[in-house]
Amino acid sequence: MGLLTSLLPGLRDLRAPLASGLLWLGVLVAIFAPHSDRILRDTPEGAAIKELLASGSGTATVPLLVSVAFLIGSAANTLSQLTARLIGSVGLDLLAKLEKLSLSRFRFKKGAAWLPIRLFANLVTARKSLQPISLTARQLIVDAVQNIFGRSKAPGSVSLIYPIDSVLDSLSYSAAHLAVAAPTLYQEYDRLRSESEFRVAVVPPMLTLAILLPLEHSPYIILFTAVGCCVLLAQAVQQVRAANNILANAVYLDHATLPNIQSVADAFKDLVPQPETDGQWIGALIAILDHKGLFDEANAATGELADHSERILEDAAWYLREHDRPQFRYLFTLLKEKDDPHQAELVARLLDAERFSDLVAEDRE
Template sequence: MGLLTSLLPGLRDFRTPMSAGLLWLASLVLLLAPVRNKLLTDTEQAKAISDLAASWPTPVVVPAALAIAYVLGSVMIVLSSSLMRVVGQRILNATSRLASYGVNNRTGVVRNPKALFRTAQRLSRAWSPISLTARGFIFDAQLNSFIKVGVPGISAITYPVEPALSTLGHSAAQLAITAPALYQEYDRLRSEAEFRLGCAPPLAFLATVAPLNYKPWIITAVVTGCLVLILQAVTQTQSANDILANSAYLGHISIQTVEGLAEAIKQMTPVPNTEGGWIAAIIVAMERRAQYEEKDAVIAELKEFNPVTLSEALRYLDFADEHTLLVQLAHSLDPENPEHAEALSTVDRKLPPRQVGPVEQEELELDQDRV
């Protein structure tokens, strides 16, 4: 049983590129068969290669074809998956933009733009590899990690959940040790999803190039089946990620981006004693761990807090002598906003003037022209 368990992941990983490669190879054979005599140049070398290939025995041809199919499948899976992801995302973005334009401008381009916008949002959630259930599990898991090191709940929720979601798959290896049965189920769902995603594009292409009668009907039926396969793959990917997210919530696996940040916050000095101070400590820890995008997201969310929390964050950065972060946070605030102005007034240190970038300068000039 242990031998079978160790072999299954490898067999699953071998099945997908081999199956996809054989389908792509069959498609190429059908596509290139009519021009096979024109593929090689009319030279002595080409004639020698053709005679050598014709003399190969079946025990040599079959392994060579399988090896070519495996390499071809490995390459085409990456290319076709990336293409499907880009095309699907652009279709959803175009639908959302069209619906938003209809809602904002109330034009007759879209009869019911709000319904179209809601449909685009539902499709986006349905085709996302991370379900709302997994997102909730990860949110609770990282919240628990921060609370364990003393971060208040209101401060901990400012950390975005996307970094943990983007690295969720890297924690799967831990599950093989802590919960082997769950890992086997996760690996089965992941492999089934990859198999369907890998085989759907070559099936559609094979139906297109195959010399068959009633081709429009056959292509329609095959493309419909491929769409069903892709939908099944998305569902299985969501189920696989649900297993990982639930395992993170139950403590079977740890998310290194969150655990590392929590450990850095635990060692932070001075120790914060306010909600705003804890948010500032999270910002400092992210800066030290080079999580710059997440840091900017927390700063952007911090701007929406009340002036008391803002002033607490500013004072902590000032007291901790984090001058660069203090300036970044202060410059992100709007002095014309009364709440932001109230928070800025609590900073004792003199801050350098805000540098206006070229984009902001252009916006200011446009606003002046309008006035």
């Protein structure tokens, strides 16, 4: 049983590149078969290859074709995954912008003339169901972050200001721990992940083959293939969501870890002296992120801090001034750009402190 558990992930990883590679080989055959006489040079080696292919000897050609198909599929799958992520990101951003146009009010319009608009409005309002992370998984991750920070004595405000999107983007890194802590759960996660990758991998060559093959009633075949490809892509999205739900549940139940969050929580425990106010804890969070090289997360948290209440903002600003000067200057820049009258007094005090600090530095020089 242990051997089978170890083999299954590898076998699943072979399936997608092999299947898509064979389909892409079919595409290449459809393109170059009419010109096969001109592909190989008229040399002894070219004649030997033609003779080998004409003989149909499976002993030599089948392993060769399978190997070539795997290599082509591996390269094509990487491009397919990147393209799918790019299209998905752009598409979701576009739907989010269209959602602001209040298209949902057209969902209940009656009459055949409104049918295309109703369908489009339903697609826009269904944007959340197309995201790879469900709302349930997102909430579980938020709760898990709160639990991890809570065990290090950090207040709840720290977990609220942490950029949760960065945690969701790195959620897949928790799978390695899940494979050790809960192998059965990991097998289900890996199955869903590989099923999604398989569907994304075979869609482009299937659609290309349907377009290139000289078949009767070609427009109908292309249409049916396109519909089938859309169904496969929809299934892929749902399987990614299901796989991420498993990871989110595992993280919430402590079957898997969030490496960056755990690293920050461990750093909280080593702080001497410990922060006393919510603002100081938030300042400590930003300083730890910055010192650990998580610059995007630190900048995002500082951006959130700039919109916080004045009391928390002031405590965090003074803490950053003492422990993380780059983020303090970034926060100071954000506050000056906002030009909020409610924060004018704080900005003036911070500016005076910076001027005093510069004078002291000049005197020392």
